[in-house]
Amino acid sequence: MTTPSFGSLRSDDDQWDIVSGVGYTALLVAGWRAVHALSAKPLVRDDYAQHFITATGDPYLTGLLKDPGTSEDETTFPRLYGVQTRFFDDFFTNAGETGIEQAVIVAAGLDSRPYRLDWPSDATVFEVDLPKVLEFKARVLDGLGAEPKGRRVEVAADLRTDWTAELIKAGFDPRVPTAWSVEGLLPYLTGDAQEALFAQIHANSAPDSRVATGALGSRLDHDQLAELERAHPGVNMSGDVDFSALTYDNPADPAQWLRDHGWSVEPVRNTLNLQAGYGLTPPPVDVKIDSFMRSQYVTATR
Ligand code: SAM
Numbered sequence: 001m002t003t004p005s006f007g008s009l010r011s012d013d014d015q016w017d018i019v020s021g022v023g024y025t026a027l028l029v030a031g032w033r034a035v036h037a038l039s040a041k042p043l044v045r046d047d048y049a050q051h052f053i054t055a056t057g058d059p060y061l062t063g064l065l066k067d068p069g070t071s072e073d074e075t076t077f078p079r080l081y082g083v084q085t086r087f088f089d090d091f092f093t094n095a096g097e098t099g100i101e102q103a104v105i106v107a108a109g110l111d112s113r114p115y116r117l118d119w120p121s122d123a124t125v126f127e128v129d130l131p132k133v134l135e136f137k138a139r140v141l142d143g144l145g146a147e148p149k150g151r152r153v154e155v156a157a158d159l160r161t162d163w164t165a166e167l168i169k170a171g172f173d174p175r176v177p178t179a180w181s182v183e184g185l186l187p188y189l190t191g192d193a194q195e196a197l198f199a200q201i202h203a204n205s206a207p208d209s210r211v212a213t214g215a216l217g218s219r220l221d222h223d224q225l226a227e228l229e230r231a232h233p234g235v236n237m238s239g240d241v242d243f244s245a246l247t248y249d250n251p252a253d254p255a256q257w258l259r260d261h262g263w264s265v266e267p268v269r270n271t272l273n274l275q276a277g278y279g280l281t282p283p284p285v286d287v288k289i290d291s292f293m294r295s296q297y298v299t300a301t302r
Contacts, residue, residue, distance in 0.1 A: 006249035007190075009242070012160065017132035018110075019056055022188050022246055026109030026133055027052060029081055029184060031061035035068040036082035039075065043086040043278055048112040048146060055140045060240065072285040077216075080292060083274050084216050087297050088181050089117060091212040095179035096120045100210065102178045103150075104128065104167065106197070107159060107185035110137055112146075119150030126172055128163060131156035159185070160193045164200040174204040182213040186254065187247035194252050202261050205302045211263070213254045214297035216271070217243065255298045263300040271295050 009021065016023035034049035036042050053061040069075060092103060092113060101123045105111060108127035119125065125148070127134065134154045155170045157163035168174065180201050186194050201211060255265050271293045275282050286293055 006244055006247060009245040010188075010248070012190075013158070015130060015132070015158075018052075018136040019058065023130070023133055024241060025184070025188075025243075025246065026129075027056060027058060027061065028241060030110040031058075031064055032078040032081040033085060034061075034065055035075070035078035036085070038065075038068065039078065039082070043082045043280075044089055044116075046085065046112055046116060048115060048141065048144070049110065051140050051144055052110045052137070055136075055143075072283045076285055076289070080216050080271060083271060083278065083280070084183070084214065084295075084297075086278060087214065087269075087274055088183050088212055089113065091181060091210070091299060092117055092119075092179055095210050096123065098208075100177050100179045100208070102126075102173060102176050104172065104178055104180045106180060106182045106201075107188075108137075109133060109184065111183070112141075114148040114150055114152040115141065115146050117149065123150035124153060124171070125150045126153045126155050126167060126170060128155045128157055128159065128167065130158060159197055160189065162200075164204050167204070172204070175206055177206050177208040177210075178204070180205070180209070180211040182211065182254075184215045186213065186252045187215055187217065187243075190248050191250040191252070194250075194254075195257070198254065198257050198261075202263075202302075207302055209302045210299065211258065211302075212297070212299045214295060216295050217292055255296070255300070258298070258300040263302050265298060265300040269297045271297075 014021060018024065018027050030049040030052045033046040034053060037045045037047060037049065050065060053065055068078065095103070096119055099120070101120050103123065104126045105113060106128050108129045114125040114127065134156050138154065153170050155167050157166040182197070189197065255268050259265050272282055272286070274297060
């Protein structure tokens, strides 16, 4: 077994496109969402996701889409990413129902919520990610003639910098309540960068703003992933992505950070609670990867 070497492929100002470095993780999870959409009873349907895979021709994800497999092990990540996607979909839907009309999808990647969800009629949805990720996404969606269901604004910015200045330049209004999502991002930031990110969200959140955060594998035990793959030769759970080298070994505690800064935090849910809430019975494979089950999903209101 290789020894995980946290963050060894990273530097403080590294950049990427959709097929390199951290950017590839956005393509990978889009692949899992695409496979989840094909499953018998999907929790969410992202019909755009498959087009990102086709556009790159990535061999691993193209193969996965052609033959996603049917065993519990093979379908683990698509299923769990379906659970995560549903959590954030519900967060934005609920926020919209309470009258929040400004949303920021932080580290949007290839997430297609502006196109999939029914937003309030006056909603503005900001999507923040690095320029090449957003360019690729726009190219594919424009090519499909996809139309966002709310006003969608791209903000190309590095989340390790003063990114909310770019957000405000793009028309974000800090005086109105906002729904912020931080999905699948924190493991890719150092502890200091995570704090700075939440501090910027906090500073730009009017009363009644909401935030949701979580990442599958945020409490990842790399040995468990390796064991799962060893026990099932030929089952590649991660497209050969070396997550340990792309992520930092600093499990965040966003719930505590938010509490400390005066936010009202709902009871934190994990991957097991969420599955139960969506009427799913977690299959036996979940016991083998209990570190994934401890991934935390946090919702808070200012
Ligand atoms: N939230 C999306 C989803 O769940 O489909 C994407 C998740 S993907 C695992 C991680 C995303 O974080 C990538 O799109 C990557 O470009 C973005 N990201 C990570 N660090 C970033 C940074 N410093 N600045 C901007 N984007 C960043």
